[in-house]
Amino acid sequence: MNFEIKYKDAMGRIGILKTPHGNVKTPALMPVIHPGKQTIDVKKYGADIVITNSYIIYKNEELKKKALEEGIHNLINFDGPIVTDSGSFQLSVYGDIDVTNKEIIEFQEKIGTDIGTSLDIPTPPYVKRERAEKELEITLERAKEALDARENLMLNSVVQGSTFPNLRAKCAEAIGQMDFEVYPIGAVVPLLENYKYKDVVDIVMASVANLPPSRPRHLMGAGHPMVFALAVAMGCDLFDSAAYILYAQDDRLMMPNGTYKLQDLSEMPCSCEVCTKYTPNDLRSMKKEQRMKLIAQHNLHVSFAEIRKIRQAIIDGSLLELVEQRCRAHPYLLDALRNLKNYTELMEEYDPEYKNSAFFYSGPESLDRPEIFRHLNRLSRLPQKNRVLLLPSFKKPYSKNIQNILTNFGRDEPDLERLGNFYKIKNLKTENNLDIDEPLQATVVDVPFGVIPLEIDEIYPLAQNESPSLLDEDSKKFVKNIINEYINNFNEVIISESLIKRFDLDFQLENFNIDELRLQFDDKEKIKYIADYQFSTGAGEALFGTDVSIVKSRKTGKIRHVYDGEDLIATLRASDGIFVLSMLGAKRLHEFLEYPKSRVVVNSDSEPFAREGKSIFAKFVIDIDINIRANEEVLIVNENDDLLAFGKSILNAHEIKDLKTGQAVKTRKGGK
Ligand code: GUN
Numbered sequence: 246m247n248f249e250i251k252y253k254d255a256m257g258r259i260g261i262l263k264t265p266h267g268n269v270k271t272p273a274l275m276p277v278i279h280p281g282k283q284t285i286d287v288k289k290y291g292a293d294i295v296i297t298n299s300y301i302i303y304k305n306e307e308l309k310k311k312a313l314e315e316g317i318h319n320l321i322n323f324d325g326p327i328v329t330d331s332g333s334f335q336l337s338v339y340g341d342i343d344v345t346n347k348e349i350i351e352f353q354e355k356i357g358t359d360i361g362t363s364l365d366i367p368t369p370p371y372v373k374r375e376r377a378e379k380e381l382e383i384t385l386e387r388a389k390e391a392l393d394a395r396e397n398l399m400l401n402s403v404v405q406g407s408t409f410p411n412l413r414a415k416c417a418e419a420i421g422q423m424d425f426e427v428y429p430i431g432a433v434v435p436l437l438e439n440y441k442y443k444d445v446v447d448i449v450m451a452s453v454a455n456l457p458p459s460r461p462r463h464l465m466g467a468g469h470p471m472v473f474a475l476a477v478a479m480g481c482d483l484f485d486s487a488a489y490i491l492y493a494q495d496d497r498l499m500m501p502n503g504t505y506k507l508q509d510l511s512e513m514p515c516s517c518e519v520c521t522k523y524t525p526n527d528l529r530s531m532k533k534e535q536r537m538k539l540i541a542q543h544n545l546h547v548s549f550a551e552i553r554k555i556r557q558a559i560i561d562g563s564l565l566e567l568v569e570q571r572c573r574a575h576p577y578l579l580d581a582l583r584n585l586k587n588y589t590e591l592m593e594e595y596d597p598e599y600k601n602s603a604f605f606y607s608g609p610e611s612l613d614r615p616e617i618f619r620h621l622n623r624l625s626r627l628p629q630k631n632r633v634l635l636l637p638s639f640k641k642p643y644s645k646n647i648q649n650i651l652t653n654f655g656r657d658e659p660d661l662e663r664l665g666n667f668y669k670i671k672n673l674k675t676e677n678n679l680d681i682d683e684p685l686q687a688t689v690v691d692v693p694f695g696v697i698p699l700e701i702d703e704i705y706p707l708a709q710n711e712s713p714s715l716l717d718e719d720s721k722k723f724v725k726n727i728i729n730e731y732i733n734n735f736n737e738v739i740i741s742e743s744l745i746k747r748f749d750l751d752f753q754l755e756n757f758n759i760d761e762l763r764l765q766f767d768d769k770e771k772i773k774y775i776a777d778y779q780f781s782t783g784a785g786e787a788l789f790g791t792d793v794s795i796v797k798s799r800k801t802g803k804i805r806h807v808y809d810g811e812d813l814i815a816t817l818r819a820s821d822g823i824f825v826l827s828m829l830g831a832k833r834l835h836e837f838l839e840y841p842k843s844r845v846v847v848n849s850d851s852e853p854f855a856r857e858g859k860s861i862f863a864k865f866v867i868d869i870d871i872n873i874r875a876n877e878e879v880l881i882v883n884e885n886d887d888l889l890a891f892g893k894s895i896l897n898a899h900e901i902k903d904l905k906t907g908q909a910v911k912t913r914k915g916g917k
């Protein structure tokens with residue numbers, strides 16, 4: 246196994262790709278090196294890995310001889326990992342090449358390439374299905390043949406299938422089951438050149454969804470920094486750029502938000518060495534060769550800076566915010582962003598549960614983010630009550646601010662005015678008048694998470710988010726729909742006037758005297774709600790159903806620990822409001838949750854290490870609850886479902902199942 250995943254956000258990952266010439270941190274950009282005429286030392290500008298074309302070398306007697314005698318690293322004067330392409334691109338441009346698949350594989354191995362490529366057929370977009378199918382068959386044949394032809398060479402196998410997502414899926418699944426080291430996604434260059442980013446989303450998602458999560462993916466020919474963030478968020482790890490030099494030849498300067506023509510510039514666009522040293526006039530007055538080199542330097546600088554920014558965003562958990570910013574650079578990128586909503590469910594599986602940064606709403610597209618989808622799904626884990634009280638959003642955390650007001654009904658509280666009158670919604674599923682003491686769910690209604698029962702309002706990201714106070718129409722409609730869904734769970738709905746106005750709600754209403762309500766805020770209820778939401782319906786009762794005591798922070802007044810007598814059950818983490826278990830808590834949860842829920846099953850070899858509290862490596866995991874997400878509290882068990890330890894998943898279940906290297910679970914404590 247040559248790939249390890251270190252950090253995740255959305256479907257993006259920071260990984261380590263291991264090659265014979267060293268390790269590369271991904272996402273990575275591979276500058277394209279022309280084997281005959283390279284004049285720029287790309288290593289100086291940040292390249293850790295490069296890509297060149299073995300067919301160009303193969304076709305040129307002089308280059309071929311040198312490559313065979315001295316190796317490709319000497320030929321192109323680069324001592325790091327080198328990827329080579331096979332001539333497929335020439336095939337797609339010229340329609341014909343004179344080398345066979347087997348020959349080019351063997352040649353790449355002979356010249357000492359780190360990662361070679363088979364001779365796939367880059368079927369263009371929008372062709373007839375028959376052609377795409379026929380060419381795909383050849384691509385798959387050649388993939389198999391490449392595996393037989395190689396000895397130790399690491400290999401790319403390219404996903405093809407034109408603009409047919411189901412052919413892309415079929416191809417990805419087929420080659421994904423074979424033992425390739427890297428999975429490029431091919432034949433997207435014509436789409437990128439024509440700004441068909443929306444179609445690129447369909448192709449990449451169909452491919453990634455069916456590729457093994459344990460291998461890196463290379464979006465072939467995507468060299469403009471405008472698309473890097475989007476592609477990474479969809480699960481792409483590698484990019485190649487011939488664009489840095491091709492754009493420079495045309496006097497075009499790349500930026501993450503578009504391209505500038507030198508002829509239009511009166512100011513240089515960035516703060517790189519070139520942009521700070523020269524003015525546009527300086528560049529314009531230079532000889533073509535010198536100007537081109539300088540612009541290429543700028544283009545490389547900007548491209549690598551964007552890759553670094555993306556890696557930081559993954560660690561921060563703000564990748565989707567970056568994608569939303571970048572996709573506002575061009576209307577067709579916005580199309581691509583909007584198309585992502587068709588893949589929210591898939592993205593949610595890979596998106597970590599808890600992140601280091603707050604959720605920022607940047608526009609209606611944010612409403613389709615996986616965090617919101619997940620929250621609305623998880624609401625169904627909460628126990629049913631008879632009535633709900635819907636409240637407008639106050640400052641976060643809502644409960645702290647609302648609690649005072651609501652427990653003081655009937656008194657003169659200035660903030661009560663903000664709530665306005667209260668009404669009961671008519672015509673719900675039952676019309677019976679409930680007893681005023683019936684259990685009630687106080688719920689805040691807000692953008693972007695819709696409805697937030699006050700018991701769970703401190704769980705990430707329900708408290709860790711920001712959105713504008715002036716609502717857009719999409720948000721109003723979105724929340725309206727959620728309210729309509731949500732209130733079906735209750736026999737009686739009480740709603741504040743302020744909320745009706747804020748979201749233009751048009752229910753049939755009858756007056757309701759809020760003074761009759763006496764709200765109780767019960768910490769013992771609250772901790773059960775949190776556990777249900779975090780783990781599963783009933784987990785709260787299983788963990789905290791005994792006579793527990795709650796310890797609060799003296800400084801913040803927030804719940805910190807839950808004990809049974811002297812024994813700690815769980816700690817509520819201040820940063821994200823979720824429970825971290827103790828061994829007692831883990832035991833109770835293990836007893837309650839049926840196998841395989843929340844389980845990571847390890848083999849007998851690693852059982853002693855797990856019991857010692859050592860972290861769990863992916864290769865020791867023999868079974869797993871397929872619903873486990875990254876950054877979730879999990880139970881570590883052996884084959885007999887004996888509880889060995891508990892900890893936090895670093896990856897999701899699909900990744901843990903598929904990966905053979907790296908950590909899967911950070912163990913918190915072992916059972917000895
Ligand atoms: N470079 C750009 N697109 C492609 C492709 O589809 N296949 C190969 N092998 N190289 C490419």
Ligand code: ZN
Pocket residue numbers: 514515516517518519520521543546
């Ligand atoms: Zn610059």
